[in-house]
Amino acid sequence: MKDRKHSRKREAILDVLRSTKTHPSAEWVYAQLKPSYPDLSLGTVYRNLSLFREDGQIICVGTVNGQERFDANTKPHAHFICDRCGEVIDMEGRLCFDPGDAASGFFAGSIDYCEVTFHGKCLKCME
Amino acid sequence: MKDRKHSRKREAILDVLRSTKTHPSAEWVYAQLKPSYPDLSLGTVYRNLSLFREDGQIICVGTVNGQERFDANTKPHAHFICDRCGEVIDMEGRLCFDPGDAASGFFAGSIDYCEVTFHGKCLKCME
DNA sequence: ATAAAAACAGTAATAATTCTTATTATTGTT
DNA sequence: AACAATAATAAGAATTATTACTGTTTTTAT
Ligand SMILES: [Mn+2]
Ligand SMILES: [Mn+2]
Ligand SMILES: [Zn+2]
Ligand SMILES: [Zn+2]
Numbered sequence: 581m582k583d584r585k586h587s588r589k590r591e592a593i594l595d596v597l598r599s600t601k602t603h604p605s606a607e608w609v610y611a612q613l614k615p616s617y618p619d620l621s622l623g624t625v626y627r628n629l630s631l632f633r634e635d636g637q638i639i640c641v642g643t644v645n646g647q648e649r650f651d652a653n654t655k656p657h658a659h660f661i662c663d664r665c666g667e668v669i670d671m672e673g674r675l676c677f678d679p680g681d682a683a684s685g686f687f688a689g690s691i692d693y694c695e696v697t698f699h700g701k702c703l704k705c706m707e
Numbered sequence: 708m709k710d711r712k713h714s715r716k717r718e719a720i721l722d723v724l725r726s727t728k729t730h731p732s733a734e735w736v737y738a739q740l741k742p743s744y745p746d747l748s749l750g751t752v753y754r755n756l757s758l759f760r761e762d763g764q765i766i767c768v769g770t771v772n773g774q775e776r777f778d779a780n781t782k783p784h785a786h787f788i789c790d791r792c793g794e795v796i797d798m799e800g801r802l803c804f805d806p807g808d809a810a811s812g813f814f815a816g817s818i819d820y821c822e823v824t825f826h827g828k829c830l831k832c833m834e
Numbered sequence: 835a836t837a838a839a840a841a842c843a844g845t846a847a848t849a850a851t852t853c854t855t856a857t858t859a860t861t862g863t864t
Numbered sequence: 865a866a867c868a869a870t871a872a873t874a875a876g877a878a879t880t881a882t883t884a885c886t887g888t889t890t891t892t893a894t
Binding site for chain 3: 712747755
């Protein structure tokens with residue numbers, strides 16, 4: 581991980597991501613921090629999220645309603661996206677696939693990781 | 708499937724999608740058809756892709772460089788996305804998961820389908 | 835053919851993200 | 865503590881994929 585100058589805002593952004601299981605969007609992170617950091621800029625959130633992703637500290641878990649959603653849990657795990665309300669939920673269980681295992685033998689490129697995403701309706705949206 | 712008036716442009720759009728394995732973007736479909744349909748409008752491509760998706764005739768396979776990619780093969784199958792050149796490749800093999808099987812028992816919502824996407828470098832991009 | 839409905843082209847609008855630039859914060863050094 | 869070097873930031877402009885609007889054309893049923 582490239583070493584960077586310390587920044588309290590960057591730290592706060594990562595803290596927000598680490599303290600939630602909601603797989604937030606950039607906008608949501610911004611809204612969370614704005615009260616405590618009145619001079620926070622949305623661009624700063626986007627920029628730092630990009631840096632975190634480059635450095636492997638967070639991952640993207642998909643796009644919901646045109647907005648990218650992020651996750652500070654970088655351990656491979658599957659997600660469920662509710663196509664009605666847009667919630668992104670962690671799927672526990674043994675749904676993790678070892679990319680190497682899964683595709684070795686019949687794919688010639690190099691596989692870095694594998695995304696597994698279920699779609700449907702969450703419990704709340706089923707009434 | 709809701710029944711719609713016939714339209715040669717709509718038909719052509721679906722034909723393009725069905726005749727390629729490249730998982731194209733809206734823009735690409737438009738570029739393919741523009742020579743034969745000089746008055747084709749990009750909005751028409753977007754609108755019809757949406758209709759096809761609503762009707763279940765095509766699926767979205769992910770976003771590459773900010774552009775949604777489509778697939779006329781609606782049978783569940785996994786994909787590989789090259790994070791360098793953006794190619795989207797079908798993954799053959801038995802990588803299909805029965806949503807019901809995969810998550811029954813430990814998830815309470817209703818699962819419609821499951822997306823499996825590998826990321827890495829394609830053969831061409833590895834030199 | 836006529837008329838109603840649906841689809842269209844062309845264009846404007848929207849909205850997420852990125853880029854630019856002048857300013858400020860951080861870190862190490864005198 | 866003041867300084868210099870550089871990274872990080874705010875603010876807003878720019879970019880760009882997608883959608884909405886409006887007047888016109890095509891389709892299809894009568
Ligand atoms: Mn997660
Ligand atoms: Mn495919
Ligand atoms: Zn829901
Ligand atoms: Zn490639």
